[in-house]
Amino acid sequence: MSDTGKGLTPDFTPDFRKGGGLLPVVAQDAAAGDVLMLAYMNEEAWQKTLESGEVHYWSRSRQELWHKGGTSGHVQKVKAVRLDCDGDALLVLVEQVGGAACHTGYRSCFFRELKDGRVGLCSPRVFDPEEVRK
Numbered sequence: 001m002s003d004t005g006k007g008l009t010p011d012f013t014p015d016f017r018k019g020g021g022l023l024p025v026v027a028q029d030a031a032a033g034d035v036l037m038l039a040y041m042n043e044e045a046w047q048k049t050l051e052s053g054e055v056h057y058w059s060r061s062r063q064e065l066w067h068k069g070g071t072s073g074h075v076q077k078v079k080a081v082r083l084d085c086d087g088d089a090l091l092v093l094v095e096q097v098g099g100a101a102c103h104t105g106y107r108s109c110f111f112r113e114l115k116d117g118r119v120g121l122c123s124p125r126v127f128d129p130e131e132v133r134k
Helices: 043-052 129-133
Strands: 023-029 035-041 056-059 064-067 076-083 090-096 112-115 118-121
Touching: 035 043, 035 056, 035 090, 043 056, 043 064
Parallel strands: 023 090
Antiparallel strands: 023 035, 056 064, 076 090, 112 118
16 A cells, blocks of 8 residues: 555655666656656755755766756756656656757757658757857
8 A cells, every 4th residue: 555545745755876876857847748858866966956946967978966057047947846656767847947958959858850751850949059158
């Protein structure tokens, strides 16, 4: 029987021991339902996210904590967080400030689509990353 069946609060502790200390995180637009990106969190990123109300990730390529939108201003404000049944994956429902989740300037990191044998774009470009880096 689940804890919720007894009127108790279910455990909501991500298991960072799995996956070498990094858990996959799907960011989804809370209002529109669009999947915006996939990234990873370690315990430090998790704590910073909870403390600030804005999403923080762990950059696997740079090996450092990363405040999403810290440079571009396109931050992700947390609306809700969901933890999967195994405690080793997160879904973060966000308000995507500025409209772009992708560091390449697109609304979604999933901006390329293969459909009916053709490759095309399925997400608008919101900003030019070269302009933001200036």
